[in-house]
Every structure is written in C-alpha cells, then in structure tokens.
Amino acid sequence: MTVSRSGPGGEEPRVPAPASGSRTASLVAPSRMRSAQRLVHSLLASREVAIVAVILAVVVTATAMNQTFLFSAQGWRDLLLTPSLLMVLAVGSAIVIITRNVDLSVGSVLAITAYMTGRLFIDLPGIPIAAVVVIGVAAGAGLGLINGLLVAFGKVPALVVTLGxxxxxxxxxxxxxGSDRINASDMPGEFLRLGTLQIGSIPLLTLVAVAVLLGAAYYLSSCRGGRQMYAIGSNPEAAVLYGLPVTRRVISAFIASGALAGLAGVMYAARYGTVSAGAGTAWELQAIGAAVIGGVAIFGGSGTVWGAAFGAVLLMTINRTLPIMGVPDFWQRAVVGALIIAAIVLDRWLAARQRRRLEQVREAPE
Amino acid sequence: MEPRPAEPVLELDGVRKSFGSVTALSDGRLRVMPGSIHALVGENGAGKSTLIKVVSGLHPRDAGTFRFRGQDVHFTSTAEAKDAGIAVIYQEPTLFGDLSVTENIFMGRQPLRWGRRIDTQAMITEAERIFARLGVDLDPRRPAQGLSIADQQIIEIAKAISLDAHLLIMDEPTAALSGVEVQRLFAVARSLRQEGRGVVFISHRFDEVFELCDTITVMRDGAYVDTVDASRTSREELITMMVGREVSELYPKTPVEVGEEVLQVQQLTRAGIFSDISFTVRAGEIVGLAGLVGAGRSEIVRAVFGVDPYDEGAVTMHGRRVQPGRPQAAIRAGMALVPEDRRQQGLVVEASVGRNIAAAIRGQLTRFGLITAAAEHRAAAPWAQKLQVKTGALSMEALTMSGGNQQKVAIAKWLATDPSLLIIDEPTRGIDVGTKAEVHRLLSELAGQGMAILMISSELPEILGMADRVLVVSEGRITGEFSRAEASAEAVMDAATSRHEQLRREGAL
Incomplete structure (x- = not known):
C-alpha cells in the first residue's frame, strides 16, 4: 500500500492517535496484494469464469458425442448465433435487476418490434434498413420508458407493473x-441476409450482441451512472439519503432494457424471417434466468452483464446439447430449472460465506 | 487556535415542521459557529431528528429562517444540501453493502478520466489519503458489507471529508460504539473542529457532550429551550431544561390496593441486548418501564412474552415458570402484549373490528373447525362496548378508525383472553389528547380490577402520572427503580442517561 501524503492534502493536520494503544483493534488492514495478484485472484473467484468453464465443458461433451457440434460450418455458426438474441435481452434484464427491479415485458416488446419491422418493410417499400433498426430500438425504448415511469412515479413494484x-x-x-404473420418474402433479401451474414466466420448478430455487451459492461463498471445503478440496487433508502438521482437511474434502466428488447426484435425478424404475434413468448423468463445463472443477484446491487451474457450462452447451448445427448423433452426443461435453482442456492451460500469471512477478518486480532 | 470568524456556519430560527396535524417541530433554533462542536440535546421526541432532517434537505420546512454560511437556503433534496456542504451521519450508517469502501465514499462524485471514465486508481489513492489522515487502517477495496458500525461511521466521515463539508452533523453516533471507538471518533471530530468546520453532535450521553462539545442547545417538545456554554453549565442544569414542565392532571391513576405478585422476572439476559433484568409486577399495580428510545425496553418485554428468545434467567407467572420463546405459553399463563406498532403488529387493519377483537381467542370460537362472523361478533361485542370503541359496526374495517380507537381495539383483543398481566408498549403514541385520557382511564380501571400492568412509555409525564412504580432502563440494564413518591422527571432522566457514565467512572470502560 502506498499512501500519498504529498499533493494538495500534504499539509493537513493528522489526527493524533487516541490514547488507547489498540487504535486499529476493529479495523481491517488493507490488502497487501499486488494488483496483478489481485486480478488473478478475483478472476479465479469470479462467477463469470466459472460459467465460461461450464460452457466449455458442455461444448466439449457435446462435441465428443457428435463432432459436427463444433467442427462443422453449421455447428460453429449455430453455437455463436443461437445465444445472440437472448444475450441482448439478458444484458437488458441484468441492468434492470441490478437496480433491484425486474422487467417482465421484454418478450412482448420483442414481439411488437419484430412485427413492426416486418410491417415497416411491407408498408414503406424501400425504407432503409438502418432506419428500421433505429425505429425498432426507439419503439422499444419508448415502451421501456412507460415501464420506468410507472415504476418510478406510480410507486408500484416493478414485478406488478411489468407483469401488467x-x-x-x-x-x-x-x-x-391478428392471425396474420410476416413471412420472409415480405422482407427485403438484404435484410434477411444480415441474419445469416458472417464476418470472418463470426455471425453479424453475434457481433451486435457482443457490442451491446461491451457497451453495457463499460457503462456499468466505469461510469458514474452505472455505479449509481449498483448503489440504488444495493440499498435504495441509502441512495435517497445520499441524494443519488434514483428516479432518473431507474427510468434509464427500464429504457435500456426496452431499447435492447426492441433491438432484439429487429434481430429476431432478420434471423427467423417469419414473425407471428406469439414471437418471444416467455423469453423474458429465459432472460431473467440467464441473468440469475450468471450471478446477477435478484435483489439487486451485484453481478455483471458479463455473467448475464454468459448465462444466456450456457442456457442456449445446453438447450441444444441435451437433444444430442438423447435427453427427453421433459428433462430438458427440468435441467434449465435445476440450473436456475442451483445458481440461486450457490449465490446464497457464497454470500453467507463471504459475509462470515468479512466479519472474521474484522474481528481477527492483529 | 485561530480566532473564530464571526459568521455562523448554520443559523436556524423559528423553523417549523408539521406532518399532517402533528407538529414535530414548532420552533427550531440553532446557531453553529465554524470551528466548534455544538451539542443538541433533548428528550425523545423533542424534535432533534426532525430539525436535522430539515437541515439535511430530507424534509422541507414549513416556516422559519434557514441560513447556511450566511446565505438563505431552501433545500428540496438531500443532494442539494450535500452539494452546499452539509454532511449528515445518521445513527444507523447508510452504506451500499455490495460496493467497495472507496465507492461508498465517492459515489456520484468519482474522479473521472477521459471518456467520463471513473479513475479507479485516483479514487483509491484519495481514499487511502483520507484514511491515513483519519489515522485508520481500512482496506479501501473491500466491500462495505460486514464492517462494524464504528468502521461504517468512519466511512461516513471520510465521505464528509471528501465532500469538504462545512457542517458535519452526527446523530447519536456513539450509540453502538465501544470506548476505544468513541475515542477515535472524538479525535476525528476534534480535528475537524481544528480545520474550522462546524460539527453538530447529538447524544444522550452527557459525559460525552461535556467531553467533546463547546456549546449546547437544549430542545423540548419540538421547541428551542436555551443555548449554553458547555463550560458554564452542569448535567443537572441540562436535565432540568430538558424535562422542565409540569406533570399535568391528564394522567389519573386511582390508588389501588396492590395484591399478590403476578409476574416475576429474574436475571433475564440476552447477550448484547439486555442483561440481568429482574423485577416483579403485582396485581393492581402499574409498573412503568421508562428509558430512552433504543434502551432495550421493547426487547425486554418481547423476551418476557416469548416473542424473542433469551439466554439466561427465568420468567414466572403466579409462581410458575413460563416456557421461554413461546408466546402461546405466555398467553396460557395469562399474559397479554399490546405492541408498540399497532398497525404492523397489533392489528390486522384490513380486517373487521369484530375479527380483530376475536383474533386472540379464535381457538375457543371454532365449531367443527369453522369460525362464523356471528360467533366473532358475539365474542367481541361486550369488549367493544366496555372500551367505548367508537365504531359504527363490528364489521367495519379497523383501517378506517382513528389511532385512538385502533389502540382500544388492540387492547380489547387482548382483554378478551382474560389476562392477569397486561404488557402495553407505548400505549398513547400517535393518539390525540382526548383519547389519550380515555386510554389512561381504561388502564387505571383495569388495575383497579386487579390486573397487573407493565407499561412502556417514552413520555415522562405519562410514566410519572400513571405508574405506581417506575423502572428505568438504560443500555439494556435497569439503572433505577422509584416508587410513585420518589419518581421525579429529573430522577428518571438521570437514571435513563446514567449507566454509561457510571461505568466509565468506575473504570469498567
């Protein structure tokens, strides 16, 4: 530890130590680890790394049973492409959950913007693709804004508001x-090609999802607003006393979640080519499940969008692996459920252990 | 020390704040000079906390002058007050447990690098610099979760320092601290004074007030009483100012022949909460449990009633041991507890009056496992009548009734169990004056009929007027016992604030 005593604060009076000798009796000495050590340590202990390890294990197992799971153009593409939509939704859900809220409407928002994408191409022939993407994201953001306003000003729990x-x-x-559906023939070929386009063997939609992930991760970890979202989720009452802009941040979280669901809707149209009114049904639960599996605490304040994104990859990869292994349909769903429960139990256990350890560190004699 | 500038850092005059029809603060006055530590003392409910919340921007004031560093200010949020340079340390620290110590200090004001990116390294360095200056050795990277209250307060103070606050308000910061931790806090407070900042210190512990503070402002019943120089006053004088009022005839307790012993509590101890509590309550007697808020009175009666566990000691009713930790056993032994928070614990406010009154005796009302509303009403009617519950019908929802009538329903519910001991926690909190007198008359009548009553009250006049015997609890111990004749406001207040000082004088701390 290096304590800088120079600089503007150098001349400030130092507090005389109290008369008692055990000045640091109840204090926690700073960690003496070097930063490289600290990085390795926190990486090894992180949930994200654990999830990646599980994903790799699943992929290796599936590939061992069927080579084409990984070593074929189709297999490789599916591996990357399938999770990309859920990744985008899970990142949005994670942002909302971190502020101690929840957004159950993302599946429906996705359906609206996916259908709207098709309608735009039908009703306004020749509309630029970029404009459709912007309109889709904006529509999702607007629907998210409605959620946010109801939660922030209606003082109604997010669970109820977004269920409604x-x-x-x-x-x-x-x-x-109605019973109408958008078909591939309704949309321009160049738009549909985006759904399968690969840039250097990586699907475009995957790159979009990764870009979303990087942006959200940067904001949440390195910007004031993002850190305030964690603070709000960690202790809402303290956030008010602290004078943090709680209302604004909660509304922004819902707008972000809505906008990402809107983006996912456009991606859905490009990827699948057909859109019916039932698109994205129950995807909100998968998105929340992915976030929870990835270590985003359901009561807010902790977890990362990295974890949520990896959680989405794990969920979708397992979904594709189990049929290869010959697991019956019922058990495929049960496995997902077990995964979510296991993740929550693990979180509880880790949190309890962490708390015990922190308290022990505090009480341990010098 | 440099000569003090003449301009006060904080100036409040005639500040008023009401919540609905209740006036929490009628005349708040406070003048804090820079480079001084100013104590704010007063009984429970004297308006100290409300005054602080006005200063911190949590509550807008209804009337009065509020000048901060010579400027008239109108804070509408805690953020505005914070930006102006006012830092408040609440009794219970308010930290973000999931975030690191450093982030807790700088939240919302983190140093930035290019791209509005938080400069983590600069932030940690700055936190280490503040900790070094405070003379503490705290890991800035660890999460705030799991820190002791004392360490959490250090973080709050570090926050105030990093804000460069001109005024630091500490609301009973020492309540949960050990002797060493208190000394460390005081050292920090003195260094802030030396830097020319204003410090407001709220405490019930007079020895700390005299040890630390330069000036003392006394409040009573939501109004300013006086401001005195700490070096020219005494503990006795302060107590007189804090309680100085007449015990009115609002609290009639008719003298009753005191009968046999009903409740006996022996050396009841719960680690860290209360210890060595022994007392008795006799038939026809009202025993008042006095003390400051947070002294452990509610915890003691909850343990006696079996809601909370206890580690050592025994509770006996009519000479028979009551099984610990089982409210059902306590009820069978003849106890009844009307809790402090009626809306949350005493009543189901969404249910009808009849159902509420019959709730505690529900088991006796069942026919073939079913309860009818008619049966509930038959059981409830005599009690509602006896207590003059003003309600149109027993089927009315308790929610729609006034606080006083809700209290009567809560009492009626327990009287229906035919108890020999009634424990009542803050019987008249949040009740208008008229109903207050009715509740008091009711308690007096019940005692007259031979019921033993254990009453917790934070209102000194109520204790002095109603109780045959007063037990004073301070920091989890009984520090005084007075008969009706001996009990005076000064004596009770003295006992309620004494334990810590006594122990310290005896060298135990």
Whole structure:
C-alpha cells in the first residue's frame, strides 16, 4: 500500500492517535496484494469464469458425442448465433435487476418490434434498413420508458407493473397482427441476409450482441451512472439519503432494457424471417434466468452483464446439447430449472460465506 | 487556535415542521459557529431528528429562517444540501453493502478520466489519503458489507471529508460504539473542529457532550429551550431544561390496593441486548418501564412474552415458570402484549373490528373447525362496548378508525383472553389528547380490577402520572427503580442517561 501524503492534502493536520494503544483493534488492514495478484485472484473467484468453464465443458461433451457440434460450418455458426438474441435481452434484464427491479415485458416488446419491422418493410417499400433498426430500438425504448415511469412515479413494484405491461404489450401485437404473420418474402433479401451474414466466420448478430455487451459492461463498471445503478440496487433508502438521482437511474434502466428488447426484435425478424404475434413468448423468463445463472443477484446491487451474457450462452447451448445427448423433452426443461435453482442456492451460500469471512477478518486480532 | 470568524456556519430560527396535524417541530433554533462542536440535546421526541432532517434537505420546512454560511437556503433534496456542504451521519450508517469502501465514499462524485471514465486508481489513492489522515487502517477495496458500525461511521466521515463539508452533523453516533471507538471518533471530530468546520453532535450521553462539545442547545417538545456554554453549565442544569414542565392532571391513576405478585422476572439476559433484568409486577399495580428510545425496553418485554428468545434467567407467572420463546405459553399463563406498532403488529387493519377483537381467542370460537362472523361478533361485542370503541359496526374495517380507537381495539383483543398481566408498549403514541385520557382511564380501571400492568412509555409525564412504580432502563440494564413518591422527571432522566457514565467512572470502560 502506498499512501500519498504529498499533493494538495500534504499539509493537513493528522489526527493524533487516541490514547488507547489498540487504535486499529476493529479495523481491517488493507490488502497487501499486488494488483496483478489481485486480478488473478478475483478472476479465479469470479462467477463469470466459472460459467465460461461450464460452457466449455458442455461444448466439449457435446462435441465428443457428435463432432459436427463444433467442427462443422453449421455447428460453429449455430453455437455463436443461437445465444445472440437472448444475450441482448439478458444484458437488458441484468441492468434492470441490478437496480433491484425486474422487467417482465421484454418478450412482448420483442414481439411488437419484430412485427413492426416486418410491417415497416411491407408498408414503406424501400425504407432503409438502418432506419428500421433505429425505429425498432426507439419503439422499444419508448415502451421501456412507460415501464420506468410507472415504476418510478406510480410507486408500484416493478414485478406488478411489468407483469401488467407484459400482457398489454402482447395484447397490442395480438390485435395488430391478428392471425396474420410476416413471412420472409415480405422482407427485403438484404435484410434477411444480415441474419445469416458472417464476418470472418463470426455471425453479424453475434457481433451486435457482443457490442451491446461491451457497451453495457463499460457503462456499468466505469461510469458514474452505472455505479449509481449498483448503489440504488444495493440499498435504495441509502441512495435517497445520499441524494443519488434514483428516479432518473431507474427510468434509464427500464429504457435500456426496452431499447435492447426492441433491438432484439429487429434481430429476431432478420434471423427467423417469419414473425407471428406469439414471437418471444416467455423469453423474458429465459432472460431473467440467464441473468440469475450468471450471478446477477435478484435483489439487486451485484453481478455483471458479463455473467448475464454468459448465462444466456450456457442456457442456449445446453438447450441444444441435451437433444444430442438423447435427453427427453421433459428433462430438458427440468435441467434449465435445476440450473436456475442451483445458481440461486450457490449465490446464497457464497454470500453467507463471504459475509462470515468479512466479519472474521474484522474481528481477527492483529 | 485561530480566532473564530464571526459568521455562523448554520443559523436556524423559528423553523417549523408539521406532518399532517402533528407538529414535530414548532420552533427550531440553532446557531453553529465554524470551528466548534455544538451539542443538541433533548428528550425523545423533542424534535432533534426532525430539525436535522430539515437541515439535511430530507424534509422541507414549513416556516422559519434557514441560513447556511450566511446565505438563505431552501433545500428540496438531500443532494442539494450535500452539494452546499452539509454532511449528515445518521445513527444507523447508510452504506451500499455490495460496493467497495472507496465507492461508498465517492459515489456520484468519482474522479473521472477521459471518456467520463471513473479513475479507479485516483479514487483509491484519495481514499487511502483520507484514511491515513483519519489515522485508520481500512482496506479501501473491500466491500462495505460486514464492517462494524464504528468502521461504517468512519466511512461516513471520510465521505464528509471528501465532500469538504462545512457542517458535519452526527446523530447519536456513539450509540453502538465501544470506548476505544468513541475515542477515535472524538479525535476525528476534534480535528475537524481544528480545520474550522462546524460539527453538530447529538447524544444522550452527557459525559460525552461535556467531553467533546463547546456549546449546547437544549430542545423540548419540538421547541428551542436555551443555548449554553458547555463550560458554564452542569448535567443537572441540562436535565432540568430538558424535562422542565409540569406533570399535568391528564394522567389519573386511582390508588389501588396492590395484591399478590403476578409476574416475576429474574436475571433475564440476552447477550448484547439486555442483561440481568429482574423485577416483579403485582396485581393492581402499574409498573412503568421508562428509558430512552433504543434502551432495550421493547426487547425486554418481547423476551418476557416469548416473542424473542433469551439466554439466561427465568420468567414466572403466579409462581410458575413460563416456557421461554413461546408466546402461546405466555398467553396460557395469562399474559397479554399490546405492541408498540399497532398497525404492523397489533392489528390486522384490513380486517373487521369484530375479527380483530376475536383474533386472540379464535381457538375457543371454532365449531367443527369453522369460525362464523356471528360467533366473532358475539365474542367481541361486550369488549367493544366496555372500551367505548367508537365504531359504527363490528364489521367495519379497523383501517378506517382513528389511532385512538385502533389502540382500544388492540387492547380489547387482548382483554378478551382474560389476562392477569397486561404488557402495553407505548400505549398513547400517535393518539390525540382526548383519547389519550380515555386510554389512561381504561388502564387505571383495569388495575383497579386487579390486573397487573407493565407499561412502556417514552413520555415522562405519562410514566410519572400513571405508574405506581417506575423502572428505568438504560443500555439494556435497569439503572433505577422509584416508587410513585420518589419518581421525579429529573430522577428518571438521570437514571435513563446514567449507566454509561457510571461505568466509565468506575473504570469498567
């Protein structure tokens, strides 16, 4: 530890140590680890690394049973492409959950923007693809704003608000689309090609998801607003006393989640080519599940979007692996459920252990 | 020390704050000079906390002058007050447990690098610099979770220092600290004074007030009483100023022949909460449990009633041991507890009055496992009548009733169990004056009928007027016992604030 006593604060009076000799009796001495050591230590202990290890184990197992799972153009592409939509949704869900809220409406928002994408191409022939993407993201952000306003000003728990808007938004797309569906032939070929386009063997949609992940991770870890979101989720009352802009941050979190669901809707249209009113049904639960598996605490304040994204990859990869292993359909779903419960139990256990350790460190004599 | 500038850092005059019809603060006055430590003392409910919340921007004031560093200010949020340079350390530190110590200090004000990116290294260096200056050795990278209250307060102070706050307010910061930790806190406070900052220190411990503070402002019943120089006053004088009022005839307790012993509590101890509590309550007697908020009174009665566990000691009713940790056993032995927070613990406010009154005796009302509303009403009617519960019908929801009538319903519920001991926690909190008198008359009548009553109250006049015997609890111990004749406001207040000082004088701390 190097304590800088120079600089502007150098001349300040130092507090005389109290008369008692055990000045540091209840204090926690700073860690003496060097930064490289600290990095290795925290990486090894991190949830994200553990999830990646599990993903690798699953991929290795599946490949051992069927070479084409990894070593074929199709297998490689599916491995990267399948999780990309859920990754985008999971990143949005993680942002909301970190502020101690939840967004159940993302599946319905995805359906609205996916259907809207198709309608835009049908009703406005020749509309630029970029404009469709922007409109889709903006529409999602608008729907997220409604969620955020209701939560922040209505003082209604997010679970209730977004459960309501989940049905309302789904109702809108059901009314709008009816039994109608968007088909691949309704959309321009160049748009649909984006869904399968690969840049240097990496699918474009995967690159989009990774870009979203990088942006969100940067904001949450290195910007004031992002850190405030963690603070709000960690202790909402203290955040108010601290004078943090709680309302604004909570609304922003919902806007982000809505905008990402909107983006995922456009991606959905490009990837699958057909959109019905039932698109994305129950995806919100998968997104929340992915975040939880990735170590985002359901009561807010901890976890990373990296974890949520890896959680999404793990969920989708397992979904594709289990049929290869010949696991019956029922058990495929049960495995996902078991994974979520295991993740929460693990979190509880780790949190309890962490708390015990921190308290022991505090009480340990010098 | 440099000569003090003449301009006060904080100036409050005639500050008023009401919540609905309740006036929490009628005349708040405070003048804090830079480079001084100013104590704010007063009984529970004297308005200290409300005054602080006005200063910190949590509550806007209704009227009065509020000048900070010579400027008239109107804070509408805690953020504004913070930006102006006011830091408040609350009794319970408010930290973000998941975040690191450093982030807790700099949240919202983190140093930035290019791209509005938080400069983590600069932040940690700055935190280490502040800790070094405070003379503490705290890992800036560890999460705030799991730190002791004392360390959490150090983080709050570090926050105030990093803000370069001109005014630091500490609301009972020493309540949960050990002797060494208190000394460390005082050293920090003195160094802040030396830097010319204003410090406001709220405490119930007079020895600390005299040890640390230059000036003392006394408050009572939401109003300013006086400001005195700490070197020219005494503990006795302060107590007189804090309690100085007449015990009115609002609190009639008719003298009753005191009967046999009903409740006996022997050396009840719960580690860290209370210890060595022994007392008795006799039939027809009202025993008042006095003390400051947080002294452990509610915890003691909860343990006696079996809601909370206890580690050592025994509770006996009519000479028979009551099984610990089982409220059902306590009820069977003849105890009844009307808790402090009626809305949360005493009543189901969404249910009907009849159902609430019958709730505690529900087991006796079942026919073939079913309870009918009619049966509930039959059982409830006599009690509602006896207590003059003002309600249109027993089917009315308790939610719609006034606080006083809710209290009566809560009492009626327990009287329906035919108890021989009634424990009542803060019987008249949040009740208007008229209903207060009714509740007091009711308690007096019940005692007259031979019921033993154990009453917790933070209102000194209520204790002095109602109780046949007063037990004073301070920091989890009984520090005084007075008969009705001996009990005076000064004596009770003295006992309620004494333990810590006594122990320190005896060299135990």
């Amino acid at each position: 808007t989940m049905y309302i938004y789904r109702g809108i797309v059901l009314t709008w689309a």
